[in-house]
Amino acid sequence: MLQSTKLSKKYNGKIALDHVDVELLDGKIYALLGPNGSGKTTFMKILSGLTRESEGEVTLDGEALSMKSRALVAYLPTESHAYPFMTVGEFGEYYKKFFTDFQETRYTELIRRMEIPFKTPFKVLSSGMDKKVRVAATLSRDAKLLILDEPFNGVDLLAREEIVKMILEVMAEDKIILLSSHLVEEVESYVNTALFFSEGRLIAKEDVEELRSSRGMALTDRYRELFGKVGD
Ligand SMILES: Nc1ncnc2c1ncn2[C@@H]1O[C@H](COP(=O)(O)OP(=O)(O)OP(=O)(O)O)[C@@H](O)[C@H]1O
Numbered sequence: 404m405l406q407s408t409k410l411s412k413k414y415n416g417k418i419a420l421d422h423v424d425v426e427l428l429d430g431k432i433y434a435l436l437g438p439n440g441s442g443k444t445t446f447m448k449i450l451s452g453l454t455r456e457s458e459g460e461v462t463l464d465g466e467a468l469s470m471k472s473r474a475l476v477a478y479l480p481t482e483s484h485a486y487p488f489m490t491v492g493e494f495g496e497y498y499k500k501f502f503t504d505f506q507e508t509r510y511t512e513l514i515r516r517m518e519i520p521f522k523t524p525f526k527v528l529s530s531g532m533d534k535k536v537r538v539a540a541t542l543s544r545d546a547k548l549l550i551l552d553e554p555f556n557g558v559d560l561l562a563r564e565e566i567v568k569m570i571l572e573v574m575a576e577d578k579i580i581l582l583s584s585h586l587v588e589e590v591e592s593y594v595n596t597a598l599f600f601s602e603g604r605l606i607a608k609e610d611v612e613e614l615r616s617s618r619g620m621a622l623t624d625r626y627r628e629l630f631g632k633v634g635d
Pocket residue numbers: 414415418419437438439440441442443444445446
């Protein structure tokens with residue numbers, strides 16, 4: 404279980420994350436939803452150790468997030484983190500060197516399925532293909548917590564479906580998956596819980612099934628109710 408307590412972040416005095424208290428349970432997929440600038444990336448960056456909190460704390464299975472526990476966290480940043488000259492195959496080598504939990508055979512299988520030649524350098528990949536390869540590398544880590552920042556951004560419909568398939572394949576009872584997306588309608592079918600962020604605060608946490616059965620609402624309805632507009 405991951406637990407954040409009063410987690411806050413200020414950038415030059417400006418609040419980006421405001422006392423976020425949340426528990427994320429093993430075996431569940433969570434979606435971070437909310438308008439631009441609501442703090443989703445900041446929250447994910449703190450969990451993955453790329454940004455330091457200004458206040459509060461995070462524990463993973465009861466232990467404060469340290470360098471050791473951060474080895475249990477796989478993170479996909481929004482922007483490409485591959486060197487342009489690196490090939491898809493070399494990217495796998497790079498992950499293998501850095502992460503002891505990297506499953507090379509899984510990466511090879513996922514890349515084969517995408518029909519992207521291993522010798523292709525990143526600089527010639529389209530942004531959607533670049534994202535698919537980076538998602539494959541991230542999901543090839545046997546990490547406890549998988550954090551995907553906008554894995555569908557700039558990716559076509561069929562490729563989005565492939566990414567969802569990959570996510571569901573790697574999901575296991577002892578893992579937690581946290582992803583952000585502006586495609587509120589599309590996450591409905593496979594996430595368990597939606598976390599709605601607004602101005603750095605966690606303003607609602609909804610179990611998707613429960614929302615549907617008890618209030619007859621889809622995530623898009625709830626999003627409109629909270630933010631008063633269609634998507635963003
Ligand atoms: N490195 C930074 N320096 C200064 N301010 C920042 C920095 N990163 C984020 N912010 C600010 O923190 C707030 C939250 O940004 P964040 O990127 O976490 O939002 P987000 O919900 O991920 O947005 P989006 O949906 O547009 O990706 C915004 O006001 C943003 O301008």
